[in-house]
Amino acid sequence: MARTIIISEHGGPEVLTLSNREVGAPGPGEIRIRHAACGLNFIDCYQRSGLYPMQLPTALGMEAAGTIEAVGEGVTHLRPGDRAAYAAQPPGAYCEARVMPAAQVCPLPDAVDFDTAAAMMLKGLTVQYLFHRTVPLKAGDTVLFHAAAGGVGLIACQWAKSEGIKLIATAGSDDKCRRALEHGAAHAINYNTDDFAARVREITEGRGVDVVMDSVGASTFEGSLDSLRPCGMMISFGNASGPVPPFDIAKLAAKGSLQITRPTVFSHIAKHEDCQAMAKHLFEKVTSGAVRVQIDQRFALEDVRAAHEALEARKTTGSTILTL
Template sequence: MTETARTVMFHQAGGPEVMEIEDRPLGDPGPGEVRIRHRACGLNFIDVYQRSGLYPMALPHPLGMEAAGVIEAVGEGVTHLRPGDRAAYAAMPPGAYTEARVMPAAQICPLPDAIGYDQAAAMMLKGMTVEYLFHRTTPLKRGDTVLFHAAAGGVGLIACQWARSEGITLIGTAGTDEKCRLALEHGATHCINYRTGDFVARVRELTGGKGVDAVMDSVGKDTFDGSLDCLKPLGMMISFGNASGPVPPFNLAVLGQKGSLKITRPTLFTHIAEHDACQAMAQHLFRKVLDGDVSIRIDQRFPLDQVVKAHRTLEARATTGSTVLEL
């Protein structure tokens, strides 16, 4: 009898209700692949973008981009993992919302014993995102100032701690006073409630009118124009998400008018496409956690069969820290 794994699938783009749990067959790994048995998997806004159709996918398709568990079998040519190894990943193709899967091995990383499965599932995509934002996107050094939107989310709380550990001033934004306090507790130098104040005016005030060296913006449409106005001349706009919707087309000449600004739209999956780079980024993240510079806060936990509720909670911006599906 063929072994199966309970897997979250969607057959059409739409709201959370389009997700269904199905029993999907498990096979043996081929060359360059492994079979991994998950213990926990993480939720991210990219999952929402894929499910909603913002990022179109061939359907039907499984969901989920990060998880942690135990390697059950390895295919020919896989040398960095063995059966029984603890492992974690953020990787393409989607399909992490499952009990077990066969997948490419290159972006799966050996997991240190001191990091729990739930921690790892909550931090791989978010933590490696912070790693490339601070180290692989634009030169940042001790004493620089960055503006980070959604500072109390899963990526944001890691970014607050990362900035503090490297002597970078982080000005965060969040939608409630409670979330602002959370960001400050995790290392933000300042945090602005964007619902009760003008974040552009406040950033200018906090920087003595100079503006920030870089903006890290995963919100998208609602914050994009204001983010540009927060930058100092030659500053870098890093637009790495679309939580409020995609950024509308705009005139590139605006960048010149506002001070010869620079702009980039990076993704994690470009940065981790090469095996060696992915493993190095994961090791950097693991060191931050093991050294105590970064702690992973998991504020929401849902069993796999409550994935619809988990997505609704995420989309309502009713979460703080990270969210995991437990298996």
């Protein structure tokens, strides 16, 4: 048996329930992992609320780290006793132990502790695909990154600096802007007090940025388009302020032949070999010191409701983990 957070209906944090569930043995292509910590992400809130509808009842959570207890037939990259971490479907990481598909579970270097791994897998793999798989970026390119003081954002600030990419950060307070700058952002804009699109034009001397990476959604979408150079790329990868409403695609032509994409990390890690290669790149960034994972909030598993409330109220910075 393992303590597990489940939902039986969509709704607010109050629908999160602590339950004891049987774990069982792994089948072919599966592993059983005992968690040391698990990560908290906005996608968890989207699934809980019903923005991303789920078949109910279901467990929640998309990333965690711990020790492999058993492996099923056909699993060759992991063995019992191995340290491991993952960001993967299906949901179910908010628990002490689980059985899950092995393909996206990654061997964890000894140099990366479990808390750090749980805090960085989904966020770090997201930054990896944004910078290396969605659009080819190179030293000297400019990127506008929204919500840059969050878990994904602080990793992105450091990743960009390590590769000579000029990252313009936005955040919702002066303190959060300061944190983005401390983590490698070239500029930071408080989008609650400044017109960020106008400031981007000032910073880039009217040109606009090469790429916008926007996880905020509805409230920043139009300004993000207005921040791009002609033929620039808009990457919309989240909905923290709500989903982007339908829009006239002809606007992209009128604003300079803009490009737009709506990717997810799970498309990029769907193939075992891609996932393992991306994780290896992430581990190299962390073990080299180029990226430091900032864990600013820790909640016990049984306090998951408070964790969701803090995340949705924009009261968190850096990464948040649930401890076991």
